[in-house]
Amino acid sequence: MNPKDLKYAKTHEWVRPEGENYLVGLTRFAVDQLTDITYIELPKVGSRVEPGEGMGEVESVKAVSDIYAPVGGEIVGVNDALASDASLVSRDPYGEGWLVRICPEKSGALDHLLSADEYAKQTEGN
Amino acid sequence: METTPLHPWHIAHGGRMVDFAGTELPVQFSSIVKEHQTVRSNVGWFDVSHMGRFRLHGPDAADWIDGLVTCRVTDLAVGRVRYGLVCQQDGGILDDVLVYNLGGDPGEWAMVVNASNRAKIKDWFLAHQKNRQATLEDQTGDTAMLAVQGPKAIALARQLFDRDPAGLPYYGVFTTILEGREVLVSRTGYTGEDGWEVVLPREGGLALAGTLDGLGVTACGLGARDTLRLEAAMPLYGHELSVKLDPFQAGLGRSVDLGKDFIGRDALLRRRGLADLPVRVGLVSGGKRAAREKDQLLGAEGSEIGFVTSGTMSPTLNHPVAMAYLRPDMAVVGTRVSALVRGREEPYTVARLPFYKRPAK
Numbered sequence: 001m002n003p004k005d006l007k008y009a010k011t012h013e014w015v016r017p018e019g020e021n022y023l024v025g026l027t028r029f030a031v032d033q034l035t036d037i038t039y040i041e042l043p044k045v046g047s048r049v050e051p052g053e054g055m056g057e058v059e060s061v062k063a064v065s066d067i068y069a070p071v072g073g074e075i076v077g078v079n080d081a082l083a084s085d086a087s088l089v090s091r092d093p094y095g096e097g098w099l100v101r102i103c104p105e106k107s108g109a110l111d112h113l114l115s116a117d118e119y120a121k122q123t124e125g126n
Numbered sequence: 127m128e129t130t131p132l133h134p135w136h137i138a139h140g141g142r143m144v145d146f147a148g149t150e151l152p153v154q155f156s157s158i159v160k161e162h163q164t165v166r167s168n169v170g171w172f173d174v175s176h177m178g179r180f181r182l183h184g185p186d187a188a189d190w191i192d193g194l195v196t197c198r199v200t201d202l203a204v205g206r207v208r209y210g211l212v213c214q215q216d217g218g219i220l221d222d223v224l225v226y227n228l229g230g231d232p233g234e235w236a237m238v239v240n241a242s243n244r245a246k247i248k249d250w251f252l253a254h255q256k257n258r259q260a261t262l263e264d265q266t267g268d269t270a271m272l273a274v275q276g277p278k279a280i281a282l283a284r285q286l287f288d289r290d291p292a293g294l295p296y297y298g299v300f301t302t303i304l305e306g307r308e309v310l311v312s313r314t315g316y317t318g319e320d321g322w323e324v325v326l327p328r329e330g331g332l333a334l335a336g337t338l339d340g341l342g343v344t345a346c347g348l349g350a351r352d353t354l355r356l357e358a359a360m361p362l363y364g365h366e367l368s369v370k371l372d373p374f375q376a377g378l379g380r381s382v383d384l385g386k387d388f389i390g391r392d393a394l395l396r397r398r399g400l401a402d403l404p405v406r407v408g409l410v411s412g413g414k415r416a417a418r419e420k421d422q423l424l425g426a427e428g429s430e431i432g433f434v435t436s437g438t439m440s441p442t443l444n445h446p447v448a449m450a451y452l453r454p455d456m457a458v459v460g461t462r463v464s465a466l467v468r469g470r471e472e473p474y475t476v477a478r479l480p481f482y483k484r485p486a487k
Contacts, residue, residue: 035154035157035158036157036158036159036441038414038416038439039414039415039439041415057468059414059415059416059439061158061159061162061349061353061438061439061441062153062154062158062349062438063418064415064416064418064468
């Protein structure tokens with residue numbers, strides 16, 4: 001269920017190379033665990049994020065969770081549609097529910113991330 | 127961890143299990159919001175078997191309870207239920223309980239207490255029994271308890287019981303036969319909706335879950351139970367109630383009868399007059415970030431004026447709601463405060479409780 005062409009962070013973000021940039025979103029596993037997502041707060045375009053650093057929060061009825069930057073760099077795009085309809089993330093986490101676009105500081109920034117299979121192993125049994 | 131008689135049902139039906147006060151229970155089956163809305167508009171059922179269930183039996187059972195809970199029970203009619211608090215000597219709240227007068231000779235009473243306080247309250251009662259002629263039996267492990275809640279809950283009960291539950295008043299209780307078993311049914315609940323709760327022999331729990339499921343009644347988890355009770359401004363022990371708070375601070379003065387003797391009465395007489403203790407309030411926000419338990423409340427000059435005890439995005443009202451303890455001079459409907467939500471201040475306004483009241487029929 002995790003697309004094979006993506007890379008995954010242990011903290012449940014996915015990364016899709018897109019030209020020079022990386023598109024980032026939340027995994028299906030994460031949104032299924034959260035359910036009832038009510039609000040997503042994202043960083044501003046132009047801000048810089050460090051890998052592993054909190055860059056936003058996702059609020060569900062039950063709880064709030066941090067969203068971590070899977071790669072470092074500059075935020076060059078955010079999904080504005082989420083401001084009016086956070087449930088897009090639940091409906092289409094790998095498509096219309098993407099979160100941010102990051103222009104990475106250095107190449108090879110994905111080496112520390114997991115493959116779809118490795119990520120699936122991590123979430124097994126949950 | 128303990129499990130309830132319905133545990134196999136929860137597992138088989140995809141319940142997301144969590145540890146709640148030492149018992150493994152489902153937080154949700156499908157979605158908290160869907161389950162919440164089903165209870166508001168239709169009917170849903172909850173496994174509440176984790177709640178502590180005591181039976182008190184004997185000629186002095188009523189006097190025993192009366193000496194340990196804040197509400198008067200000696201004038202409670204047979205077949206009626208009353209909400210009260212158990213306080214320690216200084217007036218701090220040990221638990222909130224329901225007391226049921228089941229009638230009979232020489233006296234049969236039931237008490238439902240919070241799961242987290244079951245052992246503590248049992249010990250407290252036994253320690254303060256004195257020479258009263260009565261016994262306390264903990265029936266929690268021998269029984270199951272389900273709550274069926276929502277505007278269609280009473281109509282549903284007609285299909286199940288051999289006694290018409292429509293004749294049961296709010297906070298009334300009767301014994302009836304359900305699927306061949308003698309059960310205790312009360313018109314009580316923790317959602318702000320009409321409905322009933324049933325205590326039945328342990329082995330009847332799974333059967334009733336199957337029956338309700340077969341009738342299309344939605345199974346609901348602890349998540350919806352929490353958002354429903356929060357909208358209805360019902361306090362939850364460990365959140366709105368604790369040994370550091372008294373019933374007047376909690377806004378539960380109507381459940382305290384200072385005209386009778388009970389443990390904590392003398393302290394409560396004094397504490398009632400204290401004007402400087404924080405009091406329970408409701409808070410609402412027009413924003414998106416929900417204040418949660420333990421978030422601080424700040425006044426205009428940035429000083430701490432209170433703390434949040436429960437908070438969520440309200441599925442019915444679609445904005446954040448919270449209950450909090452606030453400095454009494456600030457506890458006026460309409461007062462603006464800031465909640466420190468994950469490092470950032472969010473504007474909140476003191477609001478009337480409850481946030482939700484079911485429409486009159």
